[in-house]
Amino acid sequence: MAEPKKLFIKTYGCQMNVYDSERMAEALGASGYVQTAAPEEADMILLNTCHIREKAAEKVYSELGRLKPLKAAKPGLKIGVAGCVAQAEGEEILRRQPLVDLVVGPQSYHRLPDLEARAGQGQRAVETEFPAEDKFDHLPARPKPRRGPTAFLTVQEGCDKFCAFCVVPYTRGAEVSRPVARVLSEARDLVERGVREITLLGQNVNAYHGAGPEGGDWSLARLIRELAEVDGLERIRFTTSHPNDMSDDLIEAHGTCEKLMPYLHLPVQSGSDRILKAMNRSHTAEQYLRVIERLRAARPDILLSGDFIVGFPGEEEADFQATMDLVRAVEYGQAYSFKYSPRPGTPAAERAGVSVEVMDDRLQRLQTLLNQQQRARQEAMVGRNVRVLFEKQGRAPGQLVGKSEYLHAVHVIAPDSALGESRAVRIAASAPNSLAGELLAG
Ligand code: SAH
Ligand code: SF4
Numbered sequence: 001m002a003e004p005k006k007l008f009i010k011t012y013g014c015q016m017n018v019y020d021s022e023r024m025a026e027a028l029g030a031s032g033y034v035q036t037a038a039p040e041e042a043d044m045i046l047l048n049t050c051h052i053r054e055k056a057a058e059k060v061y062s063e064l065g066r067l068k069p070l071k072a073a074k075p076g077l078k079i080g081v082a083g084c085v086a087q088a089e090g091e092e093i094l095r096r097q098p099l100v101d102l103v104v105g106p107q108s109y110h111r112l113p114d115l116e117a118r119a120g121q122g123q124r125a126v127e128t129e130f131p132a133e134d135k136f137d138h139l140p141a142r143p144k145p146r147r148g149p150t151a152f153l154t155v156q157e158g159c160d161k162f163c164a165f166c167v168v169p170y171t172r173g174a175e176v177s178r179p180v181a182r183v184l185s186e187a188r189d190l191v192e193r194g195v196r197e198i199t200l201l202g203q204n205v206n207a208y209h210g211a212g213p214e215g216g217d218w219s220l221a222r223l224i225r226e227l228a229e230v231d232g233l234e235r236i237r238f239t240t241s242h243p244n245d246m247s248d249d250l251i252e253a254h255g256t257c258e259k260l261m262p263y264l265h266l267p268v269q270s271g272s273d274r275i276l277k278a279m280n281r282s283h284t285a286e287q288y289l290r291v292i293e294r295l296r297a298a299r300p301d302i303l304l305s306g307d308f309i310v311g312f313p314g315e316e317e318a319d320f321q322a323t324m325d326l327v328r329a330v331e332y333g334q335a336y337s338f339k340y341s342p343r344p345g346t347p348a349a350e351r352a353g354v355s356v357e358v359m360d361d362r363l364q365r366l367q368t369l370l371n372q373q374q375r376a377r378q379e380a381m382v383g384r385n386v387r388v389l390f391e392k393q394g395r396a397p398g399q400l401v402g403k404s405e406y407l408h409a410v411h412v413i414a415p416d417s418a419l420g421e422s423r424a425v426r427i428a429a430s431a432p433n434s435l436a437g438e439l440l441a442g
């Protein structure tokens with residue numbers, strides 16, 4: 001048998017890209033590729049890219065520059081650019097970077113084997129259509145190796161919301177939900193292979209409305225209730241949600257579905273109604289706070305996470321203070337905050353921006369507050385019992401690392417036999433981005 005060809009994939013951006021990279025590896029498996037962690041060994045290198053902020057997009061070109069010596073040493077090496085930069089820039093990538101052989105957008109991954117073959121014949125190819133067929137239908141069935149205890153599963157993709165700052169509706173296309181039967185069979189397959197926790201993915205995952213097996217659309221809450229029936233699946237999470245799609249049944253599921261973990265990432269971006277309107281978010285700060293209130297009524301211990309943008313065009317100090325007030329009202333356990341980055345083709349890119357100095361200052365004040373909240377929430381965990389699903393070995397000898405129900409990373413001295421399982425743990429200490437605990441019996 002011929003030596004298998006080696007594929008190196010570097011993934012940037014969100015969890016959906018992580019999922020997509022796995023599926024691309026499977027698609028190229030059919031062309032005889034196995035994955036490698038060493039780029040210098042690779043016969044093909046794929047960069048799965050992110051376009052969300054300018055810095056993220058620019059990384060691609062600097063990374064491509066670094067690949068030059070590898071290509072010089074191995075002229076047969078194929079280099080591909082996938083993901084959201086591929087979608088947004090297409091042909092431009094081939095122009096800017098002669099070493100690139102193929103460019104493939106997020107909706108065309110099932111065409112990768114064909115593009116790879118064409119690259120082998122010396123043809124550079126770009127594929128950024130939004131084909132009508134489902135890319136997931138055309139990928140080969142997953143092979144069945146065992147895998148770690150946690151997995152992502154895309155159930156919804158694309159976005160119709162068009163927030164004024166965001167490229168996602170352009171790079172991922174219109175909102176599409178996968179049919180219930182496909183999601184369930186993929187989930188069962190993952191569980192058979194050792195997965196205990198599934199995170200359902202979508203750019204607007206709570207807008208999920210997939211075709212049910214007997215006709216009619218299912219909501220995300222109904223899908224979660226059905227997934228909860230899968231034996232061996234212990235934990236369900238979902239991300240990312242939009243405040244306007246937090247329906248009553250989904251909020252209720254947080255109180256009634258035991259397998260649904262008490263953690264929710266619910267971006268708000270700003271606490272100022274004036275800015276929310278300029279962002280085209282179509283909700284107010286008050287509406288967001290009401291959703292949080294109802295979630296906490298359903299599940300009092302839920303840990304909340306959010307996304308924030310500072311320095312959106314037109315943001316005044318008073319608007320920023322409204323964001324700080326909202327953060328104080330919510331008390332997040334975790335959060336991401338960003339300086340506004342104008343993205344080509346989005347409506348906000350045309351508007352006059354806030355100065356870099358002001359943005360830096362606001363980001364620093366916001367992050368100080370968010371970090372305090374995260375620390376307080378973590379410290380409140382000390383002395384409490386949680387269940388930890390162990391994912392991998394830690395740095396210290398004999399130590400394992402896993403996640404609590406609240407998605408805290410927890411370090412515990414535990415036997416390797418606990419890997420892939422969830423165990424009761426008492427939290428003993430809080431470190432900057434993780435907790436330490438002791439294994440309890442049971
Ligand atoms: N679909 C998700 C995530 C979108 S991207 C959602 O709707 O929340 C993840 C985060 O990146 C966003 O929530 C936002 O906070 C940030 N982001 C998106 N575009 C940005 C831009 N142009 N500048 C700065 N941050 C941005
Ligand atoms: Fe982007 Fe807004 Fe859609 Fe989220 S909801 S992906 S921020 S346009």
Ligand code: F3S
Binds near residue numbers: 015017167172
């Ligand atoms: Fe980035 Fe595309 Fe995800 S722009 S955040 S990789 S949807």
